[in-house]
Amino acid sequence: MARVYNFGAGPAVLPLEVLEQAQAELVDFRGSGMSILEHSHRGKEYSAVHEEVVANYRKLFNLPESHAVLFLQGGASGQFAMLPLNLLGEGQIADYTHSGAWASKAIKEAKIIGQVNIVADTSKAVPARVPRPDELKLTPGAAYVHITTNETIGGTQWKSFPKTEAPLVADMSSDILSRPFDVSQFGLIYAGAQKNLGPSGIALVLIRKDLATRVSPKVPVFFRYSTHLEENSLYNTPPCFGIYLMMLYSRWTLKVGLENLYRQNREKAGKLYAEIDRTGYYRGTADVSCRSDMNVTFRLPSEELEEKFIKESSAQGMKGLKGHRVVGGIRASIYNAFPPAGVDALVAFMKEFERKNG
Numbered sequence: 409m410a411r412v413y414n415f416g417a418g419p420a421v422l423p424l425e426v427l428e429q430a431q432a433e434l435v436d437f438r439g440s441g442m443s444i445l446e447h448s449h450r451g452k453e454y455s456a457v458h459e460e461v462v463a464n465y466r467k468l469f470n471l472p473e474s475h476a477v478l479f480l481q482g483g484a485s486g487q488f489a490m491l492p493l494n495l496l497g498e499g500q501i502a503d504y505t506h507s508g509a510w511a512s513k514a515i516k517e518a519k520i521i522g523q524v525n526i527v528a529d530t531s532k533a534v535p536a537r538v539p540r541p542d543e544l545k546l547t548p549g550a551a552y553v554h555i556t557t558n559e560t561i562g563g564t565q566w567k568s569f570p571k572t573e574a575p576l577v578a579d580m581s582s583d584i585l586s587r588p589f590d591v592s593q594f595g596l597i598y599a600g601a602q603k604n605l606g607p608s609g610i611a612l613v614l615i616r617k618d619l620a621t622r623v624s625p626k627v628p629v630f631f632r633y634s635t636h637l638e639e640n641s642l643y644n645t646p647p648c649f650g651i652y653l654m655m656l657y658s659r660w661t662l663k664v665g666l667e668n669l670y671r672q673n674r675e676k677a678g679k680l681y682a683e684i685d686r687t688g689y690y691r692g693t694a695d696v697s698c699r700s701d702m703n704v705t706f707r708l709p710s711e712e713l714e715e716k717f718i719k720e721s722s723a724q725g726m727k728g729l730k731g732h733r734v735v736g737g738i739r740a741s742i743y744n745a746f747p748p749a750g751v752d753a754l755v756a757f758m759k760e761f762e763r764k765n766g
């Protein structure tokens with residue numbers, strides 16, 4: 409079996425042992441004579457999976473008792489809408505930082521629900537960057553303050569988080585569990601699972617429980633955080649197989665350890681940025697102060713060379729390096745499960761490509 413180096417931004421590479429275990433127990437889940445795909449979400453087999461993944465995340469995030477773990481459908485985009493639907497009450501203002509393409513989508517949804525104040529805007533900055541925590545012009549009495557901790561398309565990442573009076577809310581889709589941080593400073597964190605957690609279609613939500621009570625009775629029951637909180641994400645049939653994969657991935661993350669992953673992530677990104685900076689042939693698109701450890705974005709001297717780069721790297725088993733269709737260029741997504749050897753292979757390829765085409 410030949411596994412390629414998958415630099416895709418999401419759905420993204422998963423740990424091989426997660427895939428292999430899922431494969432091994434797909435048909436007969438732990439001697440039950442049924443697949444986990446066929447088990448009731450109320451049965452003891454699935455319940456054990458559900459309980460374990462919640463417990464694993466509580467450990468990994470060092471989650472305080474004040475916060476709950478939820479699994480919600482509709483990915484991170486669902487949360488763009490559900491968040492203001494629940495937390496942006498009538499007559500209130502929500503503060504949003506505008507750091508690029510994903511922040512823009514969150515802002516767009518919130519504006520449908522209520523009043524939004526853009527408290528810092530770096531969306532047009534060249535090189536790309538996220539706001540500095542001290543740049544935010546916060547609204548007194550805001551319902552919450554929203555940040556996008558890692559802009560997957562722009563390749564930028566918040567290196568420290570702002571201190572806010574209002575609950576701090578983060579879209580952590582593309583850098584969740586890539587580094588240790590203090591969850592208690594956040595009112596709510598959400599992340600599409602398809603980068604560092606598991607398969608697509610699910611959002612992991614960490615919510616301070618008191619925030620779930622804020623919701624207006626006009627919000628349909630299904631779209632209330634309180635519904636899923638009260639029912640431990642089992643209000644309706646959850647995406648059981650996806651949550652099972654998240655459980656396996658969370659085991660792997662616990663085994664490797666968050667500190668180790670953080671060190672490895674910085675080493676992987678550091679190698680690529682060092683190569684980008686080595687001669688000036690490659691040009692990083694993100695400001696050095698906030699270069700992402702997860703999505704490394706760069707350009708070549710021309711679009712023709714970029715096309716050649718993508719084609720030739722792909723032929724050598726390095727897939728998914730094409731930048732997002734909106735910005736072009738090259739993007740190497742190197743999430744937790746991306747092997748360090750794949751980064752070494754890309755660095756070697758970059759050197760050789762420059763030697764031949766520079």
Ligand SMILES: Cc1ncc(COP(=O)(O)O)c(C=O)c1O
Nearest residue numbers: 418483484485510560581582600
């Ligand atoms: C930072 C960020 N937020 C939100 C999303 C949207 O996630 P989903 O496709 O799960 O709705 C993505 C997807 O790549 C993302 O990178």
